[in-house]
Amino acid sequence: MIQYHGWHYDEMKQVGTDYADVREVEAYDARMQKLRDIGEETEKIFTALNIEQDQTLLEVGCGTGEFTIAAAGQDVKNIEFHNAGFLTYEHSGEPIDAVLSQLALHHLPDFWKIIALWRVYSLLKDGGRFYLRDTVYSFEVDGYKDFFDEWVDGIRNAAGDETAIDVETAVREEYTTLGWIMEGLLERAGFHIDKKEYSEGFMAAYVSTKR
Numbered sequence: 001m002i003q004y005h006g007w008h009y010d011e012m013k014q015v016g017t018d019y020a021d022v023r024e025v026e027a028y029d030a031r032m033q034k035l036r037d038i039g040e041e042t043e044k045i046f047t048a049l050n051i052e053q054d055q056t057l058l059e060v061g062c063g064t065g066e067f068t069i070a071a072a073g074q075d076v077k078n079i080e081f082h083n084a085g086f087l088t089y090e091h092s093g094e095p096i097d098a099v100l101s102q103l104a105l106h107h108l109p110d111f112w113k114i115i116a117l118w119r120v121y122s123l124l125k126d127g128g129r130f131y132l133r134d135t136v137y138s139f140e141v142d143g144y145k146d147f148f149d150e151w152v153d154g155i156r157n158a159a160g161d162e163t164a165i166d167v168e169t170a171v172r173e174e175y176t177t178l179g180w181i182m183e184g185l186l187e188r189a190g191f192h193i194d195k196k197e198y199s200e201g202f203m204a205a206y207v208s209t210k211r
Contacts, residue, residue: 125210
């Protein structure tokens, strides 16, 4: 992993729940099943990226590994794990066919987001595709108080107090940005945005191509 100067952002610092504990991971997966259709999300990504068996897919921020294992066809022998992230991953070999990131980029402030996206762009082959799914705000900001209250209450009703606390921590301490900013960051990094989808006021997915 790359070693940086003291001014470099530490993308490995822990915010919120520490998911190094296997029990926390299992509990997290169980809570997510109440909020998300992981199978449907996975199929949607496969379709968008159109990855073939002989191609290379990089997932940045693989979380509990649900998509990674599905993409590998349940054969863990063709998975390589690197303890690195957007700002620290070093690639060797041919340019990558596709990159995926879900629910990870919001851990970086906006300046470091553009550095992260530029680095992703540099990893891809010409015409390579990038699928980004993350928390991105698309609600009308003058109603932010009501929006956040309703979001947290909805999560609490659907998945319990612990998940609601996670959302409160994310709003307060993480770096979810606005839709128009995210689009600008992708384009400034060099990507062409082929498709964008905003939902629920706080989620977005982008399919982009390296020009």
